[in-house]
Amino acid sequence: MTKDLATSSCEACRADAPVLEDKEIQELLSQIPSWRVFEDDDIKKIICSFVFLNYHDSRNFLNKVADLAEKEDHHPEIILEWGNVTVTWWSHKIKGLHKNDFICASKTDALFENLQQS
Numbered sequence: 001m002t003k004d005l006a007t008s009s010c011e012a013c014r015a016d017a018p019v020l021e022d023k024e025i026q027e028l029l030s031q032i033p034s035w036r037v038f039e040d041d042d043i044k045k046i047i048c049s050f051v052f053l054n055y056h057d058s059r060n061f062l063n064k065v066a067d068l069a070e071k072e073d074h075h076p077e078i079i080l081e082w083g084n085v086t087v088t089w090w091s092h093k094i095k096g097l098h099k100n101d102f103i104c105a106s107k108t109d110a111l112f113e114n115l116q117q118s
Contacts, residue, residue: 004031004106005028005031005032005102005103005105005106005107006103006106006107006109006110008099008103008106009072009103010072010073010074010100010103010104011099011100013074013091013093013094013098013100014093015093015094017091017093017094017098018094019044019091019094019095019096019097019098020096020097020098020099025037025044025097028099028102029046029102031102031106032046032048032102032105032106032109034048034109035047035048035105036048037097043090043095043096044090044096044097045088045089045090045097045101046088046089046090046097046101046102046105047086047087047088047089048086048087048105048108048109049084049085049086049087050084050085050086050087050112051083051084052083052084052085053083054082054083055082055083057115058080058081058082058083058084058085059080060115061085061111061112061115062078062080062085064111064115065078065085065087065108065111066078068104068107068108068111069104072100072103072104072107074089074091074100074101074104075092076088076089076104076108087105087108089101089102089104089105089108
């Protein structure tokens with residue numbers, strides 16, 4: 001797990017793939033400090049909200065995250081509000097967290113940083 005998350009690619013997640021253990025989650029979470037873990041119906045997920053100055057920028061970011069999801073073939077829950085986008089990653093097939101979720105979260109952070117710099 002030492003490879004940089006943002007430069008990694010998602011792997012196909014099988015229904016019998018193991019969910020990450022708490023120790024693995026904490027190690028990966030340390031690489032994406034703005035994200036937090038929460039449980040929803042006994043399923044661990046990671047969530048982060050991103051703040052924007054207007055609706056246009058929020059929508060633009062949402063579209064970039066959606067494009068990322070298609071590219072990685074891994075799809076989050078995305079909530080769009082005025083000036084705010086909340087992204088939640090988890091692996092539906094295994095009903096929990098997989099390394100793919102952390103890879104996509106890191107790539108989501110990179111998208112946000114790139115938008116802030118432009």
